[in-house]
Amino acid sequence: MPQHRTAFPYDYALIESVISEYLPRWRADRYDAVVAIARGGLVPATMIATELSLPLHAVAYARGPRRVSWYTVERPRPPCRVLLVEDIAGRGTTLSDSVDFLRGQGYELRVFTLAHDAESRIRPDFGPAVPDGCRAWFPWERHSITDAFEATFNQPRRPEYEYASWAIDLDGVLLMDLPEERYAMALQDTLAERDLLPLSKTLPALDLAQSTIITGRPEQDRARTRAWLDRHGFMGPLIMRDDSRHSAAQTPLHKAEAILARRHTHFIESDPVQALAIARRARLARIIWWNGGDAVMVHAHAVDALKFV
Template identity: 30%
Template sequence: MNYRSYSDLGSLIKRKLPLIRSGNYDLIVGIPRSGMVPAYMIALYLNQKCCDLGALIHNYPLKTGSTRHSKSSINFPSEANRILLVDDSIFSGVSLAKEMERIPEEMKKKITTLAVYSSDQVRDDIDIFLECVPLPRLFEWNIFHHQVVERAGFDIDGVLCVDPTKEQNDDGSKYIEFLSNTPPLFIPTGKIHSIVTSRLEKYREQTEAWLNNHGIQYEHLIMLDLPNKEERQRLGAHGTHKAEAYRKSQLDLFVESERHQAIKIHELTKKPVYCTETNEMFAKGAIVSFIFNTKSRKVYLQNLLKRLPKPIYNSFRYFYKLIS
């Protein structure tokens, strides 16, 4: 599984600044929402004005901060001579084509399109892309709102909510108070397949109530069936418990908070593990099921197959039916 973080995004844009600067753009436009982050990064590096696609289409006044003035003297998008339209990534190209349809014809002539990441090395539906990142792929800014959530396992503490302090983690009244009232951290969009936690089974009622109160959807809640905190610490069962549940499943990703546990889960399962603590993806053992079993991979394969000669396409269909 290919993964890119905000740090990767910023580093790539800085490396590619000479290429971007050569276009002499006087306005940078981002496609909401994901395209706005790289658009503002580029605009700030170049010290040029920036707006979103809606402001471009409706020709709204361009805004700048009071402490920093851009090189460009334009006040409205229509005054720009060379416009860079930015999105974070491109896959099929359908979304970009739809956005381009909204733009007035006289404005289109001024536009160069750029995607930071492309799924294919060669394409004719965009002017510039900065790096090819093939599918399966995830970005730090969409990992909790991607379809992969439906085929993922999630830790709770440090992922869905903050970690308990040492004082709160007393396996008693303070811990119960924490379980009931801890604030949420990341709330995924969509239904999580499995929540796998080192919380003890005796705290299932409080955990289920908290998940329900915060609208977190899930299919399975797998907890640690041990009598107390001391026994859990004696066995050191945190990582192995999660790894065992992940290994037995057909899931494509596990989201873990602590780096050392993430590494251990990956080593034991050879499957992708994302660490929220360090924004790292451990994924050397990416699995075949990720390609065949999820909707996004199915769409990717269908688009890929359409480009193949018919005899090869028919052979692939025959092979796929055999293994399905």
């Protein structure tokens, strides 16, 4: 199993921002064409080719035989200067073999990737490094971030969407969410009442028995929370809030960090305000507001309010 690393999400806004940093340099370099490595390089290469007003071509890579071939019918005419684009410079041989293939055909070549790290086989000419302990997460490979997918060493035998990793909120999803003021008025009585609450009559239509539970309940409630979950057949991991790291008001941050650290692709949240805050931080995860049986997909991005004045 590869070393576990926290997901570092690249949404389309961040991808565009990264690319924009290099555009002045690339315009000055006067490339003749942009070449993408399909599939991961196609989206950023399309953005770059459009910005530079250059023709876009692509190569394909077969991992088993390590064979590079032209993906597009049209190709640049060597010798010329091309910018090779890939999403990540990884530990594998895709990028290095593609570089060798193009240079062997007489192209003058520079390489751009959206991400690289200390484990990358080659260092690109352009592109940022991801933070230590993180793994880049791209929107066109949403499910490849999970432990189950990474265990395939990038050779899945099933459709990628089947490698999704779900986590769920507890209160308001699996059982009724008691009002906050009840805890403030009579904490111990309310906790005892909560321990006796039945399973919700309306549950998400998923196999929840082994799903990760990410809750805002504090760590000191672990024993009583685990007892309730075990009694109702929920045997998956339980992630609780550590008061030394996150206050009760920081519960959405705690949940978002847990989603990224555990590399979940989907999370079901019962509170709409928390769902928005989580979606803003875990930008590529599918955040679903569970509203008494109705499931609503939530998307959120920070904006400058002055833009709307």
